[in-house]
Amino acid sequence: MIRYEIYKLIHYTGLFLILSSLGGIAMHMINGGARDTFLARRWAGALHGVGMFMALLGGFGMYARAYSGMPLATWVWIKVFIWLVLGAAPFALYRIRGASRALFLAIVALAVAAAATALHKPFSDDFGATEDTQGLSPAANDVSNDISIDDDSSEAAAPDSSTPGSSPQSDDPNLPPPEPAD
Numbered sequence: 197m198i199r200y201e202i203y204k205l206i207h208y209t210g211l212f213l214i215l216s217s218l219g220g221i222a223m224h225m226i227n228g229g230a231r232d233t234f235l236a237r238r239w240a241g242a243l244h245g246v247g248m249f250m251a252l253l254g255g256f257g258m259y260a261r262a263y264s265g266m267p268l269a270t271w272v273w274i275k276v277f278i279w280l281v282l283g284a285a286p287f288a289l290y291r292i293r294g295a296s297r298a299l300f301l302a303i304v305a306l307a308v309a310a311a312a313t314a315l316h317k318p319f320s321d322d323f324g325a326t327e328d329t330q331g332l333s334p335a336a337n338d339v340s341n342d343i344s345i346d347d348d349s350s351e352a353a354a355p356d357s358s359t360p361g362s363s364p365q366s367d368d369p370n371l372p373p374p375e376p377a378d
C-alpha cells in the first residue's frame with residue numbers, strides 16, 4: 197500500500213510538471229509566438245497531461261489515506277475545480293492572444309489558492325485525519341501541536357535526571373540552558 201508521503205510527492209511532482217509546462221507555453225505566447233510556431237508544443241502538452249494525472253492521483257491518494265471512508269469535503273471540490281481550470285489553461289493560453297501575461301499571473305494565483313485551500317480547508321466540517329497517515333497529514337499533526345513544551349511532567353520523572361550535566365532536558369533545543377553551578 198502506497199504511503200501518505202509518497203502520494204504527496206506524486207502530487208507535488210504533478211504540480212511542478214503542470215506549472216512548468218504552462219510557464220513554458222505562456223512565455224512562448226508572451227514572446228509573440230503562436231500555437232503552430234511552438235516547436236515544443238507536443239513536449240509541453242505531454243508534460244502537462246502527465247502532470248495533471250499525477251496531481252489527481254496524488255491528491256486523491258492522500259485523501260484516501262488521510263480521510264479514509266469520509267465523503268469528499270468542500271475544500272477538495274474547490275481543488276478539483278482549480279485542477280480542471282489548470283487543465284484547460286493551455287487552450288486559453290493558445291487561443292486568447294494578447295492576454296498571456298494576465299493568464300500567466302492568473303495561473304500562479306490559482307496554484308496559490310489551491311495550496312491555501314489544502315492548508316486551511318475552508319467551508320468544511322473540521323474532521324481530523326484518520327490514524328493511518330502516521331501523523332503525516334497537517335490535520336493529524338494538529339493533535340501533536342497541542343502538546344505544550346512547558347509540560348515537563350514526563351521528563352521530570354526520568355531516572356537519570358539526578359546526574360549533573362546529564363539531564364534529559366539538556367538536549368532539548370526548545371528548553372533554556374541549565375543554570376551554572378555556584
Ligand code: HEM
Binds near residue numbers: 275333
Ligand atoms: C484534483 C485536484 C486535487 C486534489 C484532490 C487535491 C488533494 C489534496 C490533498 C488531500 C492534500 C493533503 C491535505 C491534507 O492532508 O490535509 C493536498 C495537499 C496539497 N495540495 Fe492538492 N489537491 C488537488 C489539486 C491541487 C492543485 C491544483 C494544487 C496547486 C496547484 C494543489 C496544491 C497542494 C499543496 C501545495 C498541498 C500541500 C499542503 C500541505 O499539506 O502542506 N493541489 N491536496
